[in-house]
Amino acid sequence: MMTDQGKIPKIICIANQKGGVGKTTTAVNLAAALSTFGKRVLLVDCDAQGNASSGTGIDTKELSVHLYHALIGEAEPQEVIHTTKFNGLDVIPSNRHLVGIEMEIAGIEGRERVLSNMLRKIRGHDFCILDCPPSLGLMTINALTAANSVIIPLQCEYYALEGLSQLVQTIRAVKHNFNPQLHIEGLLLTMYDGRMRLTFHVAREVRTHFRDTVYRTTIPRNVRLSESPSHGKPIFAYDPRSKGAEAYLALAREFLGRQRTKK
Numbered sequence: 001m002m003t004d005q006g007k008i009p010k011i012i013c014i015a016n017q018k019g020g021v022g023k024t025t026t027a028v029n030l031a032a033a034l035s036t037f038g039k040r041v042l043l044v045d046c047d048a049q050g051n052a053s054s055g056t057g058i059d060t061k062e063l064s065v066h067l068y069h070a071l072i073g074e075a076e077p078q079e080v081i082h083t084t085k086f087n088g089l090d091v092i093p094s095n096r097h098l099v100g101i102e103m104e105i106a107g108i109e110g111r112e113r114v115l116s117n118m119l120r121k122i123r124g125h126d127f128c129i130l131d132c133p134p135s136l137g138l139m140t141i142n143a144l145t146a147a148n149s150v151i152i153p154l155q156c157e158y159y160a161l162e163g164l165s166q167l168v169q170t171i172r173a174v175k176h177n178f179n180p181q182l183h184i185e186g187l188l189l190t191m192y193d194g195r196m197r198l199t200f201h202v203a204r205e206v207r208t209h210f211r212d213t214v215y216r217t218t219i220p221r222n223v224r225l226s227e228s229p230s231h232g233k234p235i236f237a238y239d240p241r242s243k244g245a246e247a248y249l250a251l252a253r254e255f256l257g258r259q260r261t262k263k
Contacts, residue, residue, distance in 0.1 A: 009042060009125040010259075012185060013147035018163055019134035021155040022190035022219060025229070026251075027131035028055045029244070030151075032234030033252035035088030039126040042081065045094040046115070046143050048101075052131040053093035056084050057232035060095035067094045070118050071101055077121045086237060090125070102138040111138065112178050116146035136170050144174040149185035153219075154206060156192050156199040161206070184213055186258070188251065192218035217251040220244065 014027040024047070031043040045052040045067060050060040060066075069075035070092070082091045105111045119128060130143045144150065150171060154160045168184075175182040187210050193199050207214050219225075225244030228235045235245045 006123050007126065008123065009128040010149075011119060011128045011130065011147045013130045013132060013143045013150045014153065015132040015140060015143065015150050015167065016152055016154070016163075017134055017136045017140070017167060018155075022153045022188075023134065024051045024055065024131050025225065026151065026153050026188060026190065026219070026248075027052050027129050028229070029225075029234050029236070029248040030251060030255065031127070031129045032056075032086055032089055032236055033248045034127055034129075034256070035086060036236060036249070037252060037256065038088070039256075040088050040090075040124065042090045042092065042122065042125040042128045044092045044119070044128060044130045046098075046130055046139050047133040048094060048096055048098035049133070050093065050095045050098075051229065053091060053095070054232060055229040056086070056089065056091050056234065058082055058084075058091060058093045060093060063093055063095055066097070067092050068097045068101055071114055072104060077118050081122075086234060089234075098139075106138060112141050112145045112174075115139075115142035116179075119146050136167065141170075141174060141178075144171060144182060145178040147179070148181060149183050151185045151188055153188045153190045154202075155190050156196075156202045156218075158198065158202070160202045161209075186255075187214045188217070188219065189214065190219040191221050193221050215251060215254055217247060217254050219247045219251070222247075 014023050016023055031041045034041045053060050065075045065080050070077050070080045080092050084091055105114050132140045132143045189203055220243050222244035224239040224242035225235050228238035231238055
């Protein structure tokens, strides 16, 4: 694929401090969907669980260098980028060694910009997708500081909005203190089941509060989407005809459409 090697990628952070909302599923499959549209995408696994890494076929136990080494300066960013078997999709993986990174950088000056400083050295991708851990710790702050914008996945359940105000406050604080360009790219409704009255009410409440910030595309509950990570594949490689694949392709189209209208 021909790319502009001097291009600075747009950095999108996928964040929500709640677990189980489809954050990693969104990071992996939005990245893969964008690559199917001819974009070159770098997926950065900022979570020590390494699920985004294994979800793209990387054996996290066999990694010799990964995000941790780039963050502490033991490896150059280009040395930790893994080319996947999926055309246009590269990954900076992580594994359990990332657990201690917050303690290691907590005492240094500019600790909020460690990830940003690392990513600044990377060229040649159209988009960089950051999969954050399920917390508002220092690693997530680093991701927000590095990003141009944030996508927030929200599960269609009773407590969908619980904790969202805290996340929004954190985004505002990072914008004020470290990253003036940061904004919310969009809210994404996940695990959507139109047959359930609760889903309808949650979706209506979210759209009432956040209006056009909420993506029109919703991500359905889908068995094939849940199965694909265990096979180390994005949904498009596992079952491209599934409803989950259709949804993430639609999200990628809507995402790219928003990028064009912002120019």
